[in-house]
Amino acid sequence: MKHIKLYTLLILIIFISLTLSACWNYTDIDDAFVVMGAIVTKDKETNEYTLTTEIAKSIGGSDTHIVTRIESTNGKTIFEASRNSIKKIGAKLYWGHTMVFIISESVAKDGIADIMNFISKQKEIRADIFILVTEDESADKIFEFNDPIHDDVSQHIHDLLESFEASGEFRRTPSFIVLQEIASPDVSLMLPIIKMIDKEKGNSKKDDDDSQSSENDDKEKKIDEILIVQDSAVFKGDKMVGTLDETNSRNAFILKKEIKKNYVISIGETEKTPTCTIEIIKSKLKIKPIIDNDELKIQIDLELTGDCVEIHTKVDFLSKEKLEELETAFEELIYQELKDVTMIAQKQYCSDIFGFAGIIHRNEPSYWKENSLNWYNLYKEMQININISVDITNSSLSMSPLKVGQ
Amino acid sequence: MIKNNTVSIDVSKNISDNKSAMQAILIKSIDIVYYDFETGDKQKYLIAYLDDIINKEILGRDVIGVLTDKAKSKKIIHEKMSIKYLKSTIHFTNIYESKDINEIVDKFLSGDVIIFIEGLDTALCLPSQSWQQRGIIEPEAEIITKGPREGFVETLKTNRSMIRRKIQNTTLVFEALELGTETNTAINIVYIDNIVDKDILNELKRRLGEIDIDSILDTGYIDELIKDKQYSPFNTTGYTERPDVVAAKLLEGRIAVLCDGSPIALTVPFLFIENLQSNEDYYTNFFAASINRILRFVSFFLTIFLPGIFVAILTNHHEILPSKLLFSFISSRSGVPFPTIIEMLLMILVFELLRESGLRLPKGLGQTVSIVGALVLGQAAVDAKFISAGVVIIIAITAITSFIFYQMNGAIIISRIFITILGAIFGLYGVTLGLIFIFIHMYSIHSFGVPYMSYIGSTKGQDIKDSIIRAPWWYMYLRPKIIAKRNLVRKGQAKDK
Numbered sequence: 001m002k003h004i005k006l007y008t009l010l011i012l013i014i015f016i017s018l019t020l021s022a023c024w025n026y027t028d029i030d031d032a033f034v035v036m037g038a039i040v041t042k043d044k045e046t047n048e049y050t051l052t053t054e055i056a057k058s059i060g061g062s063d064t065h066i067v068t069r070i071e072s073t074n075g076k077t078i079f080e081a082s083r084n085s086i087k088k089i090g091a092k093l094y095w096g097h098t099m100v101f102i103i104s105e106s107v108a109k110d111g112i113a114d115i116m117n118f119i120s121k122q123k124e125i126r127a128d129i130f131i132l133v134t135e136d137e138s139a140d141k142i143f144e145f146n147d148p149i150h151d152d153v154s155q156h157i158h159d160l161l162e163s164f165e166a167s168g169e170f171r172r173t174p175s176f177i178v179l180q181e182i183a184s185p186d187v188s189l190m191l192p193i194i195k196m197i198d199k200e201k202g203n204s205k206k207d208d209d210d211s212q213s214s215e216n217d218d219k220e221k222k223i224d225e226i227l228i229v230q231d232s233a234v235f236k237g238d239k240m241v242g243t244l245d246e247t248n249s250r251n252a253f254i255l256k257k258e259i260k261k262n263y264v265i266s267i268g269e270t271e272k273t274p275t276c277t278i279e280i281i282k283s284k285l286k287i288k289p290i291i292d293n294d295e296l297k298i299q300i301d302l303e304l305t306g307d308c309v310e311i312h313t314k315v316d317f318l319s320k321e322k323l324e325e326l327e328t329a330f331e332e333l334i335y336q337e338l339k340d341v342t343m344i345a346q347k348q349y350c351s352d353i354f355g356f357a358g359i360i361h362r363n364e365p366s367y368w369k370e371n372s373l374n375w376y377n378l379y380k381e382m383q384i385n386i387n388i389s390v391d392i393t394n395s396s397l398s399m400s401p402l403k404v405g406q
Numbered sequence: 407m408i409k410n411n412t413v414s415i416d417v418s419k420n421i422s423d424n425k426s427a428m429q430a431i432l433i434k435s436i437d438i439v440y441y442d443f444e445t446g447d448k449q450k451y452l453i454a455y456l457d458d459i460i461n462k463e464i465l466g467r468d469v470i471g472v473l474t475d476k477a478k479s480k481k482i483i484h485e486k487m488s489i490k491y492l493k494s495t496i497h498f499t500n501i502y503e504s505k506d507i508n509e510i511v512d513k514f515l516s517g518d519v520i521i522f523i524e525g526l527d528t529a530l531c532l533p534s535q536s537w538q539q540r541g542i543i544e545p546e547a548e549i550i551t552k553g554p555r556e557g558f559v560e561t562l563k564t565n566r567s568m569i570r571r572k573i574q575n576t577t578l579v580f581e582a583l584e585l586g587t588e589t590n591t592a593i594n595i596v597y598i599d600n601i602v603d604k605d606i607l608n609e610l611k612r613r614l615g616e617i618d619i620d621s622i623l624d625t626g627y628i629d630e631l632i633k634d635k636q637y638s639p640f641n642t643t644g645y646t647e648r649p650d651v652v653a654a655k656l657l658e659g660r661i662a663v664l665c666d667g668s669p670i671a672l673t674v675p676f677l678f679i680e681n682l683q684s685n686e687d688y689y690t691n692f693f694a695a696s697i698n699r700i701l702r703f704v705s706f707f708l709t710i711f712l713p714g715i716f717v718a719i720l721t722n723h724h725e726i727l728p729s730k731l732l733f734s735f736i737s738s739r740s741g742v743p744f745p746t747i748i749e750m751l752l753m754i755l756v757f758e759l760l761r762e763s764g765l766r767l768p769k770g771l772g773q774t775v776s777i778v779g780a781l782v783l784g785q786a787a788v789d790a791k792f793i794s795a796g797v798v799i800i801i802a803i804t805a806i807t808s809f810i811f812y813q814m815n816g817a818i819i820i821s822r823i824f825i826t827i828l829g830a831i832f833g834l835y836g837v838t839l840g841l842i843f844i845f846i847h848m849y850s851i852h853s854f855g856v857p858y859m860s861y862i863g864s865t866k867g868q869d870i871k872d873s874i875i876r877a878p879w880w881y882m883y884l885r886p887k888i889i890a891k892r893n894l895v896r897k898g899q900a901k902d903k
Contacts, residue, residue, distance in 0.1 A: 018836075026831070027722075029720045029746070057736060058734065060740070064733065064734055097724070126725070155729075
């Protein structure tokens with residue numbers, strides 16, 4: 001028993017070091033009130049943040065279904081608002097499975113840095129939570145939307161963003177990318193906008209994904225409005241400066257190299273060409289800064305290879321001569337569209353959403369060093385040359401137009 | 407009692423003196439028979455034997471019959487009576503002569519027939535043991551689908567014969583000794599002389615020699631008494647009921663210990679990896695065997711860590727789960743009154759109860775237990791919101807995987823409960839700590855000088871050939887380096903070394 005002191009000491013050291021280092025966070029899983037999504041708006045009277053959360057819980061043993069509850073609380077900070085919800089809900093909110101975080105337009109215009117600060121500081125929130133912007137009018141209504149396919153609205157929005165590639169008009173914006181882009185001087189942020197629109201209006205939209213979901217609307221509840229992710233919010237620094245519509249968003253993403261293939265471009269009927277849709281199967285984008293007598297220019301070369309998936313004509317447009325005409329028409333269309341979006345970004349918003357700054361920074365470091373402080377003035381006046389070539393190589397499964405028997 | 411009697415008593419020329427000397431040592435018992443008879447030539451004999459464990463047919467025909475016949479036909483005179491004459495007359499091999507009553511009593515108790523001859527101060531001990539023994543059947547604890555089906559029985563001689571039949575080699579050695587001051591149980595050490603490591607053999611003999619116990623009724627007694635780390639739950643001696651397994655281990659340089667009265671052979675040294683090996687691995691295709699090995703490896707981790715990891719995630723790390731799984735766990739737990747850790751410990755306990763009760767029951771009742779276990783606990787307990795479905799599933803997986811390691815059951819149960827409690831208190835951090843703790847412990851164990859965890863984690867070809875995979879036979883040209891270092895080469899093709 002002469003070692004009794006040594007053993008006691010050893011046991012004490014082990015016990016204390018164990019208890020001091022562990023997280024001591026024993027919570028049974030069914031006690032967690034899981035926040036699926038949150039919307040931040042601003043209370044106009046008190047100028048406090050209003051945090052609207054969608055809280056989900058599953059009940060019913062073997063026959064599981066998820067029930068949700070929507071609760072709004074106010075606070076000077078978002079964290080305070082989240083803590084204030086204890087009074088209403090009876091438990092601390094659990095943010096570990098939050099999927100979407102929606103910021104209202106008015107808050108976004110004041111700057112989202114504070115909100116991103118909360119998101120990155122909060123220990124439970126994941127780094128891949130999606131950040132979106134919503135119109136002020138829609139903010140209160142988003143979580144009330146009832147989609148019978150999804151258990152909760154946040155899951156619905158999450159799924160919408162997950163399938164961004166096929167649509168090409170918006171992109172996934174996990175919080176770590178948002179944080180990067182806010183902090184980076186090389187690029188400006190673009191966030192997708194989620195809104196509620198009239199059902200009829202939604203049906204008339206060409207966006208297929210969302211019009212389909214509206215068909216599945218709950219018949220018992222009469223829903224006049226449906227949820228849609230449409231347009232993009234353009235930021236300068238952390239402040240929202242404006243929006244881009246669907247086509248402009250897509251073209252901005254092409255220039256950002258966010259989308260490279262699988263998106264579709266359609267051309268309407270003109271005198272020369274019929275209505276036609278091509279799906280881009282390969283694209284090659286080169287953006288190069290050119291410094292000509294101290295004058296900065298950007299040269300954009302875009303080579304698209306497409307697959308003609310649908311064409312409304314009786315004339316064989318896929319023959320060699322006619323195909324060239326079609327390609328030229330597409331080239332003109334895309335040229336004009338890209339010109340438009342660069343003009344809006346340069347002149348209207350003066351926001352470098354394409355990340356040209358980064359490209360200049362990388363390619364011309366010495367020039368960037370001299371002119372980085374003056375960047376936005378340069379950007380506004382900068383000349384952008386666009387060079388497009390469209391190559392329609394494939395014609396899907398049939399070469400010639402369908403012959404209609406008389 | 408007998409051993410302590412160090413005073414030696416010599417055999418007397420008078421058989422009635424001998425009888426009383428024997429009776430003085432042996433307390434009267436109904437199965438002790440003294441039979442004295444006189445042949446035609448007036449020669450007196452005293453035969454002593456234990457009634458139930460000798461072959462009386464042989465005794466009557468080949469000993470008493472022959473002695474009386476010879477006396478009739480050939481009237482030999484008294485002076486000619488000698489041990490030499492008797493040995494040439496009696497139809498028996500392996501006759502032992504003794505002049506010491508104590509030694510004779512020992513022989514007598516082990517089933518020898520003792521013959522005292524009037525006028526000679528030497529007695530003859532005829533080994534004519536015979537008793538009923540169980541048939542050689544496939545051992546129920548080690549059933550395989552492909553391979554030999556014989557298993558050891560309780561008779562040492564039969565067990566020896568089974569090993570000898572498998573290894574017909576001049577170097578196979580059986581060494582006898584006796585253990586147990588009251589039971590005088592015969593123990594055999596078996597090894598192959600030119601492969602075995604002499605240091606290990608000497609160490610085993612030393613430890614067996616140090617055993618001081620009144621009785622040995624099974625090899626389990628020896629197992630515990632010669633173990634390296636006596637307080638470790640991990641077993642450092644292997645045991646098997648199969649002669650083919652013993653033969654294979656002997657050929658790898660290991661030593662087997664057989665014990666009379668037990669169908670289980672011990673093998674030393676024993677490495678952890680042997681828990682994951684099965685004799686069937688060597689009888690089937692090496693691909694199939696390797697897959698089974700990997701499965702056993704995975705099972706070992708599952709059976710120890712699964713409940714702990716489950717509890718840790720459900721109580722400390724909700725964010726690890728995918729959202730859909732989270733909700734399915736939440737709903738399965740909704741309405742369950744106990745915390746997850748209590749639930750899990752209860753179910754571990756219930757499962758062990760089921761296992762234990764199922765083990766001891768007659769075969770017919772075993773089914774009742776499984777019905778009660780499956781229906782009452784599995785279904786009703788979940789429906790009644792007493793236990794959540796997730797816990798039942800985890801316990802089921804744990805149970806299935808634990809059956810693979812019935813040999814190290816004790817170690818696994820202790821580790822599992824230890825990890826589960828750590829997981830509940832400290833989360834995955836605790837599970838990791840537990841893993842480190844268990845590994846440190848396992849790596850600190852030796853079995854007869856050989857590290858218990860040898861070959862685990864080695865990347866050398868000849869080391870992993872028989873660990874996580876079972877390499878094809880043509881590739882296993884060396885014996886285990888650490889056990890059979892004296893005679894390493896199994897077959898000719900060995901290039902390195």
